[in-house]
Amino acid sequence: MSAMLEWLDPIRSFLPLLLTLLVTLLLLGTAHWLLLGRHPDLGNERRFPRQLVLLGLSLLALVILILVLPIEAGARNQILGLLGLLVSAAVAFSSSNILANLMAGVLLRMTRPFRIGDFIRVGEHFGRVSERGLFDTEIQTENRELIALPNTLLVSQPVITTQSSGTIVFTTLSLGFDVHHATIEPLLLQAATQSGLHEPFVHVLEIGDFSVQYRVSGFLDESRRLISARSDLCRAVLDVLHGARIEILSPTHMVQRPQPAGTQVIPPEPGRVRATDKVDAEELVFDKAEQAERMSIERKGLRAEIEALEAELKAAEDATRESLMLRLEALRERLQSLEQATPEDENGAR
Template identity: 50%
Template sequence: MDILERLYLVLSTLVMSLITIAPVVVGLCIANWYLLGRKRDLDEESRFPRRIIMLLLSGLGVVIIILGLPVGETNITGLLTLFGLLVTAVIALSSTTFVANAMAGLMLRSVRSFRPGDFVRVGEHFGRVSGRGLFHTEIQIEDRDLTTLPNLYLVSHPITVVRASGTIVSATVSLGYDNPHSAIEPLLVEAAKRAGLQEPFMQITELGDFSVTYRVAGFLPEVKQLLTARSNLRAMMLDTLHDAKVEIVSPTFMYQRQTSGEARSLPPRRPSRRKRTAPAKDSIPEELIFDKAEQAERLEQLGAMREKLAAEAKELEDQLKKADPAEQAQLERKIDRRRKRSEAIAKIIETYQEEENAPSKGGRKRSKAKKAKTRNKQK
């Protein structure tokens, strides 16, 4: 009888434990499916808060399981204390573990200093943000390669973000003291205008031993062409100064010549006198260099557009419940249009994600065509 009683006690304890654990596990599985599983087309930006919610629900589930275990009150208190100590230990060790990157990721999301597609400079790294995760941030650099930076590195170093509304593009050049600055200023300002910059200006930044350093700058409203604008500005500076027969002595040039005093370090004059301007925007290298960052930015915009359509559809549904029969047909058509647009956007997002998983040269060209087609439809 003692054996049967002990067996009954063990089985009853096991059954009670299963009764406590099973609903929690099922609830967590349902929550995971509802938050993450049923919407596989969500990007990383949209998945991030859902993963945080899932993490909090998992912690709450552990607490519920501990409270529901068929053990004494003293044991429950001990288990809760142990769980609290484990959580505290993880947080305490976060300065040297991956948890620190997760906390840094939370901080970056709350600050919202940058988003996918933005130009950023962190330390010696410069590029466009192509992806953000809980533990790391990915940027696409000027060589089209991808650099992964831990979030802890980002929060411990100053981040320079190029504003999407426009930025200042500048370049420096050193010229000899024999050139009056009053004659140099209009030339450099003209070079900035030829490069397509707005509101150009010139500054004298240094009076060196052998040369004067000038800085010319202007406003660039389209920051996606930042690299091209910098190159165009330097090219226009060369052309403008050479056309005016101004000798460039960057970075230093000592006047110790073995030639006659009339000789100057100038390139041969071009046969054509037609003024050179910035190249056409049809072939922009940034489209090739930052293709993944462009796609990440586009996905974020499409996701925001889809959320806006869903919110509008929900608002119209609320109005439909209170509307008169005469207005219901019109509201239903509006709801249907928004749902169709949302479905079309979901298909575009899915197509972009498939292309990202299987990149190719032809796929990149097709992606550009689809982007252009999508823009035309939206217009």
């Protein structure tokens, strides 16, 4: 009998460890199901903070298991010290820039200063957001170039975001003192309206030594047309002022050809021009950002539709449950394919 009790002593010493292991595995499994398992439609951006929580819980569980090991206190402290050393070494060997960009990426996801498809300006960089990563944010410029901006740059410098709900488009020009501002302002307002802007207004910015500087502005309700809207406004200003026989020329302008007194430098109005197909510049220049924005909007719509169907399914009768479940499954498959796809994949599929 005593020999059997001596044989059971090692098992008794490991019993707290086994119970703690079972409890921690059960808790980690439950946490994984609550955070990720029951949400298969989560995108990478929404999964990332939940994965960080699971990582922290896993490290905490490992420390608890070490604390309940049936070993001497000195050995336990050595194991904890070794674990701390390994974690410190992992952080030390990792580049400080990588860690800083990771933390900046987490901060940007919390504050959300911009979203995919928005126009942003950071320092000398301007473009539309096409991707948001853990370490950098990708924008597509007016030249269709893709620039990866480190997340630390977006946190350390001011970020100017053009709201998707609309923005102000403006242009400036200088005119001589020989034309009264009461004549100029209605023409500039007409040009802004003609270019498609709403609620236009004009400011006199500066009275210089040789000219007066004006700025005409208007509201653009479709921000994706920002580049074309600026060009359209400048074109309309030229057409309207030249049509009114107002010379857009610096008073200090000097030419090397003799001109009779009172000559105005205004181009002649063109005759009938053959209509050409107008190219959608934004669709061509910001193709990746456009597709990324469409995918983001579609994902949000699918999530809302899935939530509505799930609520409807709980209250549905047996006769309609099967059709609702089939529709719900189709929506989930589409959402999952969007979560895993990139804008290039979607462009290739279309």
